[in-house]
Amino acid sequence: MAFESVARILRMADSVVVLTGAGVSAESGIPTFREALTGLWAEFRPEDLATPEAFERNPRRVWEWYAARRASIGKVQPNPAHIAVAKLETIIPRLTLVTQNVDGLHQRAGSRRVLELHGNIARTRCSREGRVVDAWPETGHVPPHCPFCDAPLRPDVVWFGELLPQTVLEEATNAAASCDLLLVVGTSGLVYPASAIPHAALAEGVPVCVIDPADVPLASIPGVLAIRGAAGDRLPALLSAAWPD
Numbered sequence: 001m002a003f004e005s006v007a008r009i010l011r012m013a014d015s016v017v018v019l020t021g022a023g024v025s026a027e028s029g030i031p032t033f034r035e036a037l038t039g040l041w042a043e044f045r046p047e048d049l050a051t052p053e054a055f056e057r058n059p060r061r062v063w064e065w066y067a068a069r070r071a072s073i074g075k076v077q078p079n080p081a082h083i084a085v086a087k088l089e090t091i092i093p094r095l096t097l098v099t100q101n102v103d104g105l106h107q108r109a110g111s112r113r114v115l116e117l118h119g120n121i122a123r124t125r126c127s128r129e130g131r132v133v134d135a136w137p138e139t140g141h142v143p144p145h146c147p148f149c150d151a152p153l154r155p156d157v158v159w160f161g162e163l164l165p166q167t168v169l170e171e172a173t174n175a176a177a178s179c180d181l182l183l184v185v186g187t188s189g190l191v192y193p194a195s196a197i198p199h200a201a202l203a204e205g206v207p208v209c210v211i212d213p214a215d216v217p218l219a220s221i222p223g224v225l226a227i228r229g230a231a232g233d234r235l236p237a238l239l240s241a242a243w244p245d
């Protein structure tokens, strides 16, 4: 039922917002943060590796953890869910893609405009001035130092306890609250403030659809259209149902 309703809304829509989380990359083989804490990293907790305090205490360990994650992300490919979202951008007049993922797989699948709520693991920035840097002198320091101010460099991601980029969050929330359909894909909805975005849409009467194999809290809110299943299966199926060849 929900599937057919969403396909119908999608076909008529001028503006759609897609909000994605870690689940959209699961079928590419990217583990969630907790699942990635195996092998060499099994003894650590997320707060040992992904907080400003952790970086202050042990910048080398945090840098090496992100280098390991970056390397494993480099070995995987976008999956049919990323590809379906990229295709949607070519069909819907105004598509806003908002992601909590830091893996860059939406861009690699062809999405051109991506609002990244939690940054991107491929980028590096200065831990003091925040400036994104592409290159630095190889001095053997781990982490390397900023070529402009000599402070340690860090990954350009949002750590636990840090603020999200406010203009990006505002743009995402405003788009969700004023579109014809919000598709929420592969996010448990437990990480605030990204989890508030669907509520901003619901408050304005925007139809909200959740695609997730699990029974996420948002799916049980009255009026929310819940499609149970894997994103790599359900998203391409929705596009085929909305625009049969």
Ligand code: NAD
Residues within 6 Å of the ligand: 020, 021, 022, 023, 024, 025, 026, 027, 030, 031, 032, 033, 100, 101, 102, 103, 104, 118, 185, 186, 187, 188, 189, 190, 191, 211, 212, 213, 214, 216, 229, 230, 231, 232
């Ligand atoms: P989460 O781990 O809290 O929730 C993931 C959701 O995806 C769950 O509801 C799960 O049931 C669902 N899921 C699993 N397989 C799926 C599939 N095949 N198709 C659709 N859904 C599937 O993730 P979150 O809500 O994104 O929050 C976790 C935080 O960790 C975020 O801040 C995110 O930035 C970060 N994170 C990012 C990545 C990444 O960049 N790929 C990976 C791990 C964590």
